Amino acid sequence: MIVNQTTIKELAGKKMRIDGRKFTEYRTPITVETNISWTAEGSARVQLGETVVMAGVKLSLEKPYNDTPDQGGIMINAELTPLSSSEYESGPPGIKAIELSRVTDRGIREAKAIDMKQLCVVPGEKAWFVIIDIVTINDAGNLFDVAGLATLAALKAARFPVVDEETGAIDYKKKTDKPLPLTKEPLPVTVYKINGNLLVDPTAEEEKVYDARLTVATDEKGTISAMQKGGEAPLSTDEISQMMDMAQEKATFLRGVLDK
Amino acid sequence: MAYTKRLDDRQNDELRPMSAKAGVIPNADGSASFIAGKTTAIVAVYGPRELFPKFKQNPKKGLLRCHYAMMPFSGSGERIRPGTSRRAQEISMVMEHALLPVIDLKEFPNSVVDVYIQLPQTDAGTRCAAISAASIALADAGIPMKDMISSVAVGQVDGTIVADLSYGEESYPGIVSDIPIAMTHNTKQVTLLQMDGEITKEDLSKALEVAKPAMDKVYEVQMKALKDKFSVENKK
Amino acid sequence: MSELLKKEREIVIPGEILAKGMDFLPGENSYRENDNIYSKALGLVYVSGRVIKITPLSGPYIPMVGDRVIGRVTDITMTGWRINTGIAYSGILNVKDATTRFIKKGEDLSKIIAIGDYVIVMITQVTSQRLIDFSMRDPGLKKITGGRVIKINSHKVPRIIGKQASMVTLLREKTGCDITVGQNGRVWIRGTPEGELKAARAIKRIEERSHESGLTKSMETFLGGAQ
The missing domain is CATH 2.40.50.100 (RNA polymerase II/Efflux pump adaptor protein, barrel-sandwich hybrid domain)
Structure with a gap:
């Protein structure tokens, strides 16, 4: 709504938001529910305000890649379903879904959050591959942060399935109590710039008027593992520095929600 | 060996534990979730809205479209590739036909009502859970409806007629038939009927009779979901 | 019997x-x-x-002649503006029904109302195929500037307005905002940022509790004293 978009920009200039929140304030409720799908090796449902995302982990045994014969692998895929918003259509993923899956993927992969060597079963022959699917249920804004939170929650909840020792077949109906070799817990936080001001956790309406955004994935020690600048407007180095500070602070907040 | 005791200890006419909720997707015009045992269906209804491409428009009434999809991690085996499949397309079509007899879209010429289904976990009976959820979601969306549609499978496992088969029963060694059915509530007209396996005509008639009281149990859950959403007592 | x-x-x-x-x-x-x-x-x-x-309790807004609705301009044609009211059918606001002033032939219509603008219009005609004509020539019908537009279930509109406009009058008094309720479930609120937020929250609350008895009383408490 153009009238609201104008109002959002004007309010940002007065350090205000259309829903009355502070710039650094996440919406409520914020909840993480795990094991929402018995068929996934790990799964989570995350709700942030009215935004709801589900993530599920599937594990499979594959031949390792030739250049990394002693390692397993991960893949992250995101679907922006037409169930979750009238703005999405059926069909192959568009650029928005591709960006969401790639940014989420880099946050986990580049942090080396999963010890790929521990995923290897027989070097050059067999290793575990971790596939995470992110599915939107209701998109009311800030999918980057919610998808990142759901992904990490699903990974933490995942347990290896039972493998038949003789045939080597996976019995997906039975789980062991062995978790994934997670070494770190990276979480993305996206900071948005609207009318010269920086804020987190935009609503769907606020997302329509941002000038630029920066997603920063950090682990519990504050180490940055992935970044993505979005939007058409440029950012100054001072702004980037401020955005990184905000992202680190808010990642700590989100990690607290996850560990509750 | 006859099938005298069900794998999950249910009575022969007993359904899996069910629950449903209306209004689970704020962006949608109507929505619902329906859980039957370890199968979960989430449904969103969008519309009536403008239909494109225009040549698909019907000047006499609106169109109903169903879009059935399993989440990639919702199968009990390996990951399912995202995107549509022949199975999903067929289920979408039979869902439309299961719901259409009670839906009245005369007031909405040239428009479309889209019904999107996602399943986060499945254990048999996915199309039945999807139809039961879709019926709640359509009512929640305020679509004119003559009646509710309830859906559950019945079948025969190794000589015994049972209601609401689990995956374990569908794949039971021996002769098994699985019959997903949907019915209107008031007149028990059949709007979905599929079957695979083996069954005699006599047993099929018996199974259809078992289906009727089973539908009423589904209906109670659907009605409660809709009334709960709009009851004053439920508001904090 | x-x-x-x-x-x-x-x-x-x-x-x-x-x-x-x-x-x-x-x-x-x-x-x-x-x-x-x-x-x-x-x-x-x-x-x-x-x-x-x-x-x-729910369902699409059905356009009725005489209803005042809040629409969004989606296109500009040779003869006027195409307006969407949030339903499956858009309508036309003809140049001659848009303003009392004379509009020259060939004048740039987007200078008067642009695509994306919100307008308060009245429905003057609905055909069997749901073609809708709008007018903007009565008092109170105009292009919207400033404030915010929120969306509610159109079936709750009578509750937001209240008996003899008692509820909307209460909302205006307690929040100091201009409030226009479109029959299609869009509500325009304009006032101070705090007032708008208070009004928007109150309207959402009425929408949720629309069939609660004693709603006006509980809203008086919710809204508190004068703004």
């Missing part, structure tokens, strides 16, 4: 039996089959004399 099976204002779902026997007549959103009258929508039961009708 005829028998009414539902209480006044009871919630019913599609297909529920409302009454048995021929003494009752089906009204809006209900139908007769053999001896029974059934509901055709999720809604509340209202009985007036022998007629039973259902007032829906």
Whole structure:
């Protein structure tokens, strides 16, 4: 709504938001529910305000890649379903879904959050591959942060399935109590710039008027593992520095929600 | 060996534990979730809205479209590739036909009502859970409806007629038939009927009779979901 | 023997039996089959004399002549503006119905109302195929500037307005905002940022609790003293 978009920009200039929140304030409720799908090796449902995302982990045994014969692998895929918003259509993923899956993927992969060597079963022959699917249920804004939170929650909840020792077949109906070799817990936080001001956790309406955004994935020690600048407007180095500070602070907040 | 005791200890006419909720997707015009045992269906209804491409428009009434999809991690085996499949397309079509007899879209010429289904976990009976959820979601969306549609499978496992088969029963060694059915509530007209396996005509008639009281149990859950959403007592 | 099976204002779902026997007549959103009258929508039961009708709790806005609605301009044509009111059917605001001032042939219409602008318009005609004509020539009909537009269930509009506009008057007094309620469920609020937020929250609250008894009283408490 153009009238609201104008109002959002004007309010940002007065350090205000259309829903009355502070710039650094996440919406409520914020909840993480795990094991929402018995068929996934790990799964989570995350709700942030009215935004709801589900993530599920599937594990499979594959031949390792030739250049990394002693390692397993991960893949992250995101679907922006037409169930979750009238703005999405059926069909192959568009650029928005591709960006969401790639940014989420880099946050986990580049942090080396999963010890790929521990995923290897027989070097050059067999290793575990971790596939995470992110599915939107209701998109009311800030999918980057919610998808990142759901992904990490699903990974933490995942347990290896039972493998038949003789045939080597996976019995997906039975789980062991062995978790994934997670070494770190990276979480993305996206900071948005609207009318010269920086804020987190935009609503769907606020997302329509941002000038630029920066997603920063950090682990519990504050180490940055992935970044993505979005939007058409440029950012100054001072702004980037401020955005990184905000992202680190808010990642700590989100990690607290996850560990509750 | 006859099938005298069900794998999950249910009575022969007993359904899996069910629950449903209306209004689970704020962006949608109507929505619902329906859980039957370890199968979960989430449904969103969008519309009536403008239909494109225009040549698909019907000047006499609106169109109903169903879009059935399993989440990639919702199968009990390996990951399912995202995107549509022949199975999903067929289920979408039979869902439309299961719901259409009670839906009245005369007031909405040239428009479309889209019904999107996602399943986060499945254990048999996915199309039945999807139809039961879709019926709640359509009512929640305020679509004119003559009646509710309830859906559950019945079948025969190794000589015994049972209601609401689990995956374990569908794949039971021996002769098994699985019959997903949907019915209107008031007149028990059949709007979905599929079957695979083996069954005699006599047993099929018996199974259809078992289906009727089973539908009423589904209906109670659907009605409660809709009334709960709009009851004053439920508001904090 | 005829028998009414539902209480006044009871919630019913599609297909529920409302009454048995021929003494009752089906009204809006209900139908007769053999001896029974059934509901055709999720809604509340209202009985007036022998007629039973259902007032829906949800569903699309049905455009009616004389309704004032809030629409968004989606296109500019040779003769006027195409306007979407949030339903499956857009409508046309013809140049001659848009303003009392003379518009020259070939004048740039986007200078008057641009694509994306919100307007308060009145429905002057609806055809069987749901083609809609709008007018903006009555007092109060205009292009919207400033403030915010929020969306609510169009079936809750009468509750937001209240008896003899009592609720909307209360909202205006307590928040200091201009408030225009479109019959299509879009509400325009303009005031101070705090006032707008207070009004928007109050309207959402009324929408959620629309069939609660004593709503005006509880809203007075919610809104507190003067702004």
